[in-house]
Amino acid sequence: MDLETESKLVSLITRLISSEDNIDSEPIMHSKVQFQSYVIQIISLLRSTDLDSQPNPESSEFMSLVTQAISLFNSMDVDAQPKPLELISLISLLISSPDSKDSEQMPDFMLLIEKTLNLEPEPELVSLMHQIFSLVVNSKWKKKLICLSPQIEISYQYGKFHIDEVDWRFGNKWNCLPLNWEKFRLTGEDATHFLCRGCNGQSHKEYNKALVEMKHTLHRKQPLQLVLLYAFGSTRECYCCDEDLRGVILYCSTCDFAMNFSCAGKEPVLSIDHPK
Template identity: 65%
Template sequence: MDSDTESKLISLITRLISREDSMDSDFESPWVTVLHSKVPSYIIQIISLLGSMDLDPQLKPESSELMSLVTEAISIFNSMDLDSQPKSLSDLISLLSPIISPVNSIDSDQMHDEIISLIDRTLFVEPELKLLSLIYQIFSLVISMNSKWEKLISLSPQTHIRWQQGKFHMDMLDTEVTRHHRNKWNCFPLNWEKFRLTGEDATHVLCLGCFGQNHEEYNKAPVEMQHTLHRKQPLQLVLLSNFCLKKECYCCDEYLRGVLLFCSTCGFAMNLGCVGKQHVLSIYHPKWHEHPLALFPRQTSLTCNLCALAEPSSPLYMCPSCDFVVHLRCTNVPRVIRICRHPHRISFTHSLDQGDCSCSVCRTNIDKHYGCYSCVKDGCSYVAHSRCATQSNVWDDKELEGELEEAEEEVAEPFVKIREGVIQHFSHQEHHLTLDTNTCKDYDDSKLCQACISPIYFGNFYSCMQCDFILHEECANLSRKIHHPIHPHLLTLRGEYNNVINFHKNACTACSLVCKGCFLLYVR
């Protein structure tokens, strides 16, 4: 085996047993259940490469360790009696043999799934086959050749935590480890979750096959550690069993995920990636406060002057000269924004002059002595809590301070008036509609408005002069563009129903029912 061929083999094996760094793992699945879609392809390429080599069974003294293991594995394979092998292995070889050539490939999802299933069953055969033992040694040798992998620090969380009904619950990992670490094939890089604490390269790794129990070759991260933001007691290294969309990391604005540092006494939790962050001891934000602010190194429930909340959810900075207190994450709140619940811009104010008032988003009381948002228009009394106004489902994440307020966009009329009582509606441009009054006392339930799909029992309506298209007069006058409370962006009215229902495309975001009318609201 020449050096180029050996390098190509190492590259293929590396791609087979590893995966791209991802922050979307479920932290649950063992290696054999997360075999990525290209595994069969890599296996075929490796076998084809080995088949093209002219390997001499009599190894030379200078042969590499990898070449020695590969040659021995090929020798065992060539001498195997398939009839005496486990059925999963013989079936796998029979399935792969016809497609191992430069021109053939896996031509169906069914074949792909069958290969994965047979690999799964073969890896767990007991007692272990000699061929599989050699393949495992080859894979392990390739792992040891990777300079980035050998520097990784192994994480061994001792506890599972889950966020449920507004609080953390703890479970020991013993049963999980017992179930997952029985088979060494679960511990290859394909089943690793990597973390970057400093720099661009991964520094720590969590093996999802054994939770760090089988990796004595790596340095181990401590299961407890001290942190400057939590000095009372050490923090535990724990594994969050599900992606938490309700709880944010204490040190950043991201949701908690994966491996955390956690205090079971007070519920303090921070993402592992925040451990290496240097927290500034003093900050100066003149737009929020005229004095420098100092980091308060304890977790405490002081009321933030900007969000009016006394929750210990973020590092606190306070003014040594006065009683101003602010969460670190609140120093990033925008000054001027536009939200979907109100037609005007709203701006941040440190306090309100008016008396008792309630938040127009959550409908609870606003303490006028703390920060909130109020409407910029004279005479408009709209107000909202700063946290309520900056929720992702309310605000579009755009800071408008310093930007000229755009002129009101001219919205096209929903119809063109042809003559008195006759219009051309944007949703039915091929024909004209005429205005009628429903005076009939014999209601026709099959006579439906094409916009709202409701019967036209009474009142004015428009009907097509050449076909059966009809609209309530009120529906015909609907604005072409609106802001709506359920979405932070402008919505545009479009008439595009063509008697073909797409259950995915036309499902209403608000009620999940299929929109059967010709009018649909879309994000601009």
């Protein structure tokens, strides 16, 4: 695989798994079509890859995994695979006849992907896919983002905060990809921190971790704790930005003080209502 093809493959995988595509804000049907398009482009590119070409020495691990996945994919007997892996046949049909009217009668593409990724025991091809995706994720975000791992959960009910028992339920490892990350920025326009709701940072040990207690000029008495807020509907306002408190917040139970995590890097704005 030459450098240009490899770069294109990495780009497609990044788009597929990246939350930067704003999938949540797109209409459901549009996001499904977009996701399906990325999958088809990736498979098509892999099918046309020359495995005998000289690999890029700087990406030997990536290319080794890709080569294993292609070889396994090409040698698979689809009829002998678990039923959810009929996804392979579906992808092959979509690649060969992308505009086929029969596509409307096909099984739900996204549902097949979900079933395939949750197969137990995990097929070797799925395991290789996850390793490839994880490698791409780490190369893009490892040096850029800091992982948030709040150790306390609180809920907002009847106008008050309630501290709950810590009960992190880890989902499957596919939930830890960036598509499911909640990103925050403290300064500038680019994200600086992320929260993985799939594992609360337990599966991201290669990332730097944010402190679980922080000091802020708006609350000098004691450090604020990093907590995860569960709330349905409206909540209280942040003491800094006056927006509703959401997701990860900084909280002091003694003073009942709370502010959004994204405000942690902001300097307080002082104003005088009555200059005289």
